[in-house]
Amino acid sequence: xxxxxxxxxxxxxxxxxxxxxxxxxxxxxxxxxxxxxxxxxxxxxxxxxxxxxxxxxxxxxxxxxxxxxxxxxxxxxxxxxxxxxxxxxxxxxxxxxxxxxxxxxxxxxxxxxxxxxxxxxxxxxxxxxxxxxxxxxxxxxxxxxxxxxxxxxxxxxxxxxxxxxxxxxxxxxxxxxxxxxxxxxxxxxxxxxxxxxxxxx
Numbered sequence: 001x002x003x004x005x006x007x008x009x010x011x012x013x014x015x016x017x018x019x020x021x022x023x024x025x026x027x028x029x030x031x032x033x034x035x036x037x038x039x040x041x042x043x044x045x046x047x048x049x050x051x052x053x054x055x056x057x058x059x060x061x062x063x064x065x066x067x068x069x070x071x072x073x074x075x076x077x078x079x080x081x082x083x084x085x086x087x088x089x090x091x092x093x094x095x096x097x098x099x100x101x102x103x104x105x106x107x108x109x110x111x112x113x114x115x116x117x118x119x120x121x122x123x124x125x126x127x128x129x130x131x132x133x134x135x136x137x138x139x140x141x142x143x144x145x146x147x148x149x150x151x152x153x154x155x156x157x158x159x160x161x162x163x164x165x166x167x168x169x170x171x172x173x174x175x176x177x178x179x180x181x182x183x184x185x186x187x188x189x190x191x192x193x194x195x196x197x198x199x200x201x
Contacts, residue, residue: 047101072110
């Protein structure tokens, strides 16, 4: 007798790789469980949640200020990388956005540090977060003839280029100088009602 064949139709459903499926499930669960805010590059020089990002820059300076650096651009690579990694730990980035966010972070970190030092120097803001030995170096630097001359030159240049008089509030002068920067104008155009787009949240 010829061998009997099954009358049941053969399944055409492809086999499921259970290992891959489990990996995808775990990745999705991990993303859902991650409580850190998600930052998305907005294409105009900002990440989308500007206020949260710039606030954390200030928090990290106050938690980890270990270097004497009058300007952010003068900070050693070690300091910049440390601050970046500390900030980066507090957020998630949309895929492919990290390089652009890093550039924006450096701009905002420089402005935030400058603003914090200005508030200490001009307004007597608390400086408990700066180690005493580093703060004494800042005091000596701010009192130096070279620094005073630089401040006068900067203020004069800003006033002459913006049409502001010598008695105008320094904050207006600084703001006008910032707005002269082409990239910052583009950012303001993208969110005209929110000045924090140029690091002034």
